[in-house]
Amino acid sequence: EPEVTQTPSHQVTQMGQEVILRCVPISNHLYFYWYRQILGQKVEFLVSFYNNEISEKSEIFDDQFSVERPDGSNFTLKIRSTKLEDSAMYFCASSGRENSNQPQHFGDGTRLSIL
Amino acid sequence: KNQVEQSPQSLIILEGKNCTLQCNYTVSPFSNLRWYKQDTGRGPVSLTIMTFSENTKSNGRYTATLDADTKQSSLHITASQLSDSASYICVVYDGNKLVFGAGTILRVKS
Numbered sequence: 001e002p003e004v005t006q007t008p009s010h011q012v013t014q015m016g017q018e019v020i021l022r023c024v025p026i027s028n029h030l031y032f033y034w035y036r037q038i039l040g041q042k043v044e045f046l047v048s049f050y051n052n053e054i055s056e057k058s059e060i061f062d063d064q065f066s067v068e069r070p071d072g073s074n075f076t077l078k079i080r081s082t083k084l085e086d087s088a089m090y091f092c093a094s095s096g097r098e099n100s101n102q103p104q105h106f107g108d109g110t111r112l113s114i115l
Numbered sequence: 116k117n118q119v120e121q122s123p124q125s126l127i128i129l130e131g132k133n134c135t136l137q138c139n140y141t142v143s144p145f146s147n148l149r150w151y152k153q154d155t156g157r158g159p160v161s162l163t164i165m166t167f168s169e170n171t172k173s174n175g176r177y178t179a180t181l182d183a184d185t186k187q188s189s190l191h192i193t194a195s196q197l198s199d200s201a202s203y204i205c206v207v208y209d210g211n212k213l214v215f216g217a218g219t220i221l222r223v224k225s
Contacts, residue, residue: 043213048211056212093158100146101164102164103164104213108157
């Protein structure tokens with residue numbers, strides 16, 4: 001069964017450094033998402049992306065965050081100047097059609113640790 | 116405030132027993148309600164999606180119910196197995212984004 005893959009599985013970065021988290025969505029999917037889960041807390045929506053544009057973003061997704069689909073397969077999340085509070089598990093997800101009644105397929109996440 | 120509340124926070128049951136997990140939501144507008152299973156260290160996996168007009172939906176040993184009038188949902192697991200040990204997360208789609216509950220941590224003991 002096709003799956004969403006994320007790399008790296010664990011990223012350790014110094015505060016203030018830039019970090020790029022990478023995702024390969026399911027190949028025929030058109031809608032892409034990033035979520036984060038701080039340890040012990042709920043999963044939180046960050047951003048949705050369709051047709052090379054951001055469709056929706058949360059208050060968390062400020063100017064320090066950006067997303068890109070640099071080619072036909074990858075979907076990336078960049079954090080420009082990381083803060084301690086950016087430490088979390090980051091999940092990428094994709095869906096085949098408009099989200100309304102379609103399941104989102106999640107990757108296994110990247111654990112980001114900011115020192 | 117748009118919220119999804121789940122109970123209990125955690126639950127321990129014996130293998131082979133049934134259990135029911137609860138979800139209440141205040142998310143508006145409401146588009147659909149989903150249940151996800153999240154194994155430790157893994158991403159969430161979709162179990163069911165129910166729209167406003169659906170009262171019940173099954174996926175194997177998982178049966179979800181939805182009462183859109185009272186804004187409540189439940190997930191019933193039948194004949195539990197050790198592999199059912201996971202976090203079960205209730206999620207509401209508001210038309211723009213998914214709103215997650217905190218999950219119920221289920222542990223199935225032999």
